[in-house]
Amino acid sequence: MTYKQPVSVLVLIHTRDLRVLLLERNDFANAWQSVTGSREGEEHLSDTARREVAEETGIDAGLYTLRDWQCCTDFEIYEIWRHRYPPGVTTNTEHVFSLEVPAEIAVRLAPREHRRFQWLDWHAAAEAVFSPSNAEALRQLPQRIAN
Structure with a gap:
């Protein structure tokens, strides 16, 4: 088995008016989230972000403005997903990016990962996501894109 990097x-x-795309996980009922994914090999984190956006939504991130927030959060990996990481690994470092698209564009979900999507305003999205780090990033979105 190939393990994920932490x-x-x-x-x-x-969107510019802060409508946010959320995806519902297949493996965790009612778990809404933004796009997430692990780095593969030695790829640059911006390349990881572009790849994960394409894989999970079908959106070509190269067509839009991808912002690296230059911040990260360490969090404990949920027990149900620890088997995906090397033995003994319990913490992941998550780097935050945002991708501005012109409108609520069409999404092509990765059926093995997600079952539904929705566009919500940023504060409703922050309340809907299951991950505390995702919620915190969503709360910071208005200030981050204003800069």
């Missing part, structure tokens, strides 16, 4: 990205996909 280094990942969180990508908030949003």
Whole structure:
């Protein structure tokens, strides 16, 4: 088995008026989230962000403005997903990005990962996500994109 690296990205996909795309996980009922995924090999984190956006939504991030927030959060990996990481690994470092799209564009979900999507305003999205780090990033979105 190939283990995941405990280094990942969180990508908030949003419109200029702060409508945010959320995806519902297949393996965790009612778990809404932004795009997330682990770095593969030695790829740059911005490349991880672009790859994960394409894999999970079908959106070509190269067509839009991808912002690296230059911040990260360490969090404990949920027990149900620890088997995906090397033995003894319990913490992941998540790097935050945002991707501005012109409108609520069409999404093509990865059926093995997600079952539904929705666009919500940023504060409703922050309340809907299951991950505390995702919620915190969503709360910071208005200030982050204003800069």
